[in-house]
Amino acid sequence: MTGAKALVTLLEDRGVEVIFGYPGGANLPIYDELRNSSIQHILVRHEQGSVHMAEGYAKVKGRPGVCLATSGPGVTNLVTGLADALLDSIPVVALTGQIPRGMIGTDAFQEVDAFNITMPVTKHNELVKKESELVKAVDAAFYIANSGRKGPVLLDLPKDLLDEPYPYDLSETCSLPGYNPTTKGNIGQIKKALKAIEKAERPLLLVGAGVESAGAMSEINALIRKLQIPVVRTLMATGVLSFDDPLYLGMIGTHGNGLANRLVNKEADLILIAGAKLSNRSLLRADLFGKDAKLIQLDIDPAEIGKTIEIDIPIVGDVKETLRDMLLRIEDKPIRVGVTPWIHGEHQKTKTMLPKADAAEVMEWVCQELSKIDLKMHVTTDVGRHQMWANHHMTNPKHLPLITSGGLGTMGFGLPAAIGAWFADPQSPVVNLTGDGSFMMNMQEFIVAVEHHVPLTVIVFNDFRLGMIKELQDSSYGKRHIAHDFNKEVDFPLLAKAMGGEGRLVVRREEIAEALFEAIHSRRPNLICFDLERIHLRSAINLAEKAS
Known part of the structure; x- marks a missing residue:
């Protein structure tokens, strides 16, 4: 051997x-x-x-x-x-x-x-x-x-x-005395947290990707129901609660919605932070986050607790195990909770901080139509404007959580990640939401999907530019533009066909639903290129004609 x-x-x-x-x-x-x-x-x-x-x-x-x-x-x-x-x-x-x-x-x-x-x-x-x-x-x-x-x-x-020859026993196991992650939360800290929640008048739960990573979705939902506590989330925590659940109030951060940000910055008097990395994208301003609230943070990584903001009650432990302990503690010694939550956000959670001044709203239309397809699917995104629109408007629980790149913000992540997701669950089709800039980072991997007959649909939101870069230059650099426009139009459907897949260009809003349905149900590698400017322009013309 x-x-x-x-x-x-x-x-x-x-x-x-x-x-x-x-x-x-x-x-x-x-x-x-x-x-x-x-x-x-x-x-x-x-x-x-x-x-x-x-x-x-x-x-x-x-x-x-x-x-x-x-x-x-x-x-x-x-x-x-x-x-x-x-x-x-x-x-x-x-x-x-x-x-x-x-x-x-x-x-x-x-x-x-x-x-x-x-x-x-x-x-x-x-x-x-x-x-x-x-x-x-x-x-x-x-x-x-x-x-x-x-x-x-x-x-x-x-x-x-x-x-070289290998003469050693393969049944040997490693011993790592210096590596011993804390999985069980300190019971004293758990008691403190529950007492603080009981005293709070406006408690709020902030959920991060660590909840899903720990496999704690059922535990977090049980806690939400038990306490009737409103919920906000970070970019990476899609799918914790159904979008239409009155307890779900949206996403915080620079691309979140006004209601969620107002709650964490001004209104909540207690915030329980579960498995969330509070980076600069989640905190509009670190000095305002939970300024008048008691902050409880639960995380498996002690280095993450208090990294960016001061925490009142830290709990180091596995999210799933610790939530189970909290639930058991509540069963043994029920705490006072309100009959109804202190806030509902049905009419405000969709008011995002995303600009709608241009053809970007076409991405909302696509996400809404995609969410109507009643199939279990794994959906990935790349990085850019489409990532944020998908985060707000992909609402079908069968498509969540989104698989996306949060911390590094890696363009080119989505296509190969979708292929990998399919190999983990070959029964479910996969969808990659991407922009023209992101797709060109790793578009060569489309041929891997063709070779292995992956039921992949790549949705390219094509605005012929680096859309988020333009937005940043508009908002922060006095609309002084450089290096955001692509000077050459790429025929993405033709590229997909050249690699053995199917390709389609969509230029009318009326075609969106049909194109998505046909591609996904074909269970073949497909690419749909949505020309944002032409769809938006034709939609505006149609509205004007109807008005006249």
Whole structure:
């Protein structure tokens, strides 16, 4: 048995079903063993795509996605995806080939210092230097990636270690005495939190992506019902409550709605923050957030508590476990709660802070029509204006939570993430909402969907520019524009057809529903290009004609 055979056996034993990868000289020993493995290998077209596919897979499957790259440019092409997974707490295990150990430090062909390059963008990384360390390294990688605050782990594997005989026991397990995430919330802090909630007159629950990551959706909903507490969320926490639930009051932050922001900044007298990273996008102004409120923060990561704002009652622990303890405590010793919530927001939650001065409202129309399709689907977005419109107007619970890039804001994330999501759940079609700028970042991965007959619909919102950049130049730079317009129109439907898929251009509002229905129900790789300007203009002309 070689080191490469041992590695593949270890991956099989840990339940790995799919690897997204790209071969090169340093990782070919692994590929040679994958030929006879039960693990399915998906050949991506760029290493960045392999990480995003692993992220999409992990988000749907609930366990680490695995990607594989070679040394040198293979490693450096992973960096953006690893950073994305780190900032959004997504469990990924990245395996990279490395030049033989005796050549390290000689500037050999395709040699880079993968360990130091990827240290800032991984939760843990390791250059495996000895054959005897391989089993422990693999065991640790999967455990660390999927425990505590989840995140990416990278193992750098020298080619000679993979080629040489492997005489060690594969049943060995790792011991990590220095890594012991706190999962059970302190009962004293839980009691303090419940007492504070009971005393509050205007309590509010702020939910972040950590709730879904912990698998705590049923627990958070039980707490909401038990306390009749209104709910707001961050960008990454779509789908916690049904959009039409009167307790759901919308998204906070720079692209949130006025009601949600007013509640957290001015009106609530207590805010329970569950699994939320309070970054600058969530806080319009850190000095105003919960200024007159008691703040309770529950998070698995102690470094996240109090990072940007001062917290009154911190609770470190797994969100699911801690919410269960809170619910049990309430059952044993009921706390006083109002018969009805102190605020309803049915008529205000859709009043977003998004500008509607141009053709951007076409994205709202598309999201509304898409939400009418009564199928379970996994929906990804890229980054830009469409990401925000989707966050507000994708309302069908069967399509949520959205799979999107929040912390890093990675353009090009959505298409490969959608493909990865399908490999995790092949029974459900996948949809990628994207802009023309984002799509061109990783559009080569569309051919992977064609090769594997993925029921993928790519929706390109085409405004022939970097729309969010223009908005920022309008609002912050006195409408002084540079480098936001694309000077050449791209025929995206033709590109999709060239790669073996279907493509369609939509220029009328009346075509939106039909185009979406046909593409999604075809269960084939499709691309629909929505020409925002032409749809908006023709809609305006039609309204004017009707008025006259």
